[in-house]
Amino acid sequence: MTLLPLYQERRIRMEGASNVRDLGGYPTSFGRxxxxxxxxxADSLxxxxxxxxxxxxxxxxxSVIDLRHARELQESENVFASSGRLAYHNVSLFNPADTATTDLGRLGDLxxxxxxxxxxxxxxxxELLSADPREAVLFHCAAGKDRTGVIAALLLELAGVAHEVIVADYAMTAACLTPLMEELRRTRPESVSAELYERFLGAEPEEMEKMLAHLAGRYDxxxxxxxxxxxxxxQVEGLKKKLLGA
Structure with a gap:
């Protein structure tokens, strides 16, 4: 699947972020x-x-759902965290520094x-994504790749999007993050080796393929x-209607 047209079509150009994309527009197995x-x-805001x-x-x-850890919030505060312009929620999915102490050989394992x-x-x-059927929601982490990628994949899979398309959406992050790579390298936690961190900066298709295979094999x-x-x-049905329309 050619990634460039998909990337160009969905990317929202921002002055202060590099990986902001609309999740919509993908075809589904339901013919919609x-x-x-x-x-x-998105990546960090x-x-x-x-x-x-x-x-x-x-x-x-x-509504904005910030998936980052408390340490990340302290270093790079979300502009919407205290602005009052949008509803802001922080739900930490993991601490990036912990990847050094877990037995994970690749991103797919993570x-x-x-x-x-x-x-x-x-x-x-x-629960937050399904809370209001009329409300548009943005979810993000630091790079918009791992934590954000898992949420995006689950939403698209729920909507009936083909796995190869979900993988392509995930892999588009590599192109989006090119301007951010040096900054991301500078924010490497001291507890994470440079070699491991470099490997975890990637967005290779096989990493998302591994997660989707697990999702299909264990949960259908x-x-x-x-x-x-x-x-x-x-709530599941509400999410599907929100994704696909009534």
């Missing part, structure tokens, strides 16, 4: 398309300009580990997984 302007994925903020508000974003060992925060994220997809972590059936 994921709705545009409903869910947005701490450098958004006033124009950037107006752009997101103008696109209907009314994503599977998140599914199995971060069930409560993931439940909270999906996102719907069963979300209900297994505690999302109510009516």
């Amino acid at each position: 398309h994921v709705r545009r302007g409903v869910f947005f994925r 701490h450098r958004l300009t006033e124009r950037d903020q107006e752009e997101l508000v103008g696109r209907g974003v009314r 994503y599977v580990d998140m599914l199995e060992n971060r069930r409560q925060p993931l439940l909270r994220v999906f 997809g996102a719907e069963e997984y979300l209900m297994s972590i505690g999302l109510a059936p009516e």
Whole structure:
């Protein structure tokens, strides 16, 4: 699958962020398309300009879910955290510094580990995503790749988007992050080796493929997984309607 047209079509140009994208527009197995302007994925929002903020508000974003750890919030505060312009929620999915102390050989292992060992925060994220069917939501982490990528993949899988398309959406992050690579390298936690950190900066398709294979093999997809972590059936159905329309 050619990534460039998909990347150009969904990327939202920002002065203070590099990886802001509309999750909508993808075809689904139901013969429909994921709705545009409903869910947005992004990297860190701490450098958004006033124009950037107006752009997101103008696109209907009314709620922001920040997936970063407390240490990251202290170093790079989200511009919406105390502005009052949007509803702001912080749900930490993991501490990047902890990757040095876990037995994870690759990013795909990290994503599977998140599914199995971060069930409560993931439940909270999906409760927020399903809270208001009329509300556009933006979710983000530091690079908009790992934590954000897992949430995006679960949403797209729930909507019936083909796995190869979900993988392509994930891999687009590599192109988006090119301007940020040096900054990301400077923020490497001291507890994480340079070699490991460099490997974890990538967005290779096989990493997301591993997570999706686990999701399909153990849960038969996102719907069963979300209900297994505690999302109510009516919330799951509400999310599907939000993704696809009534």
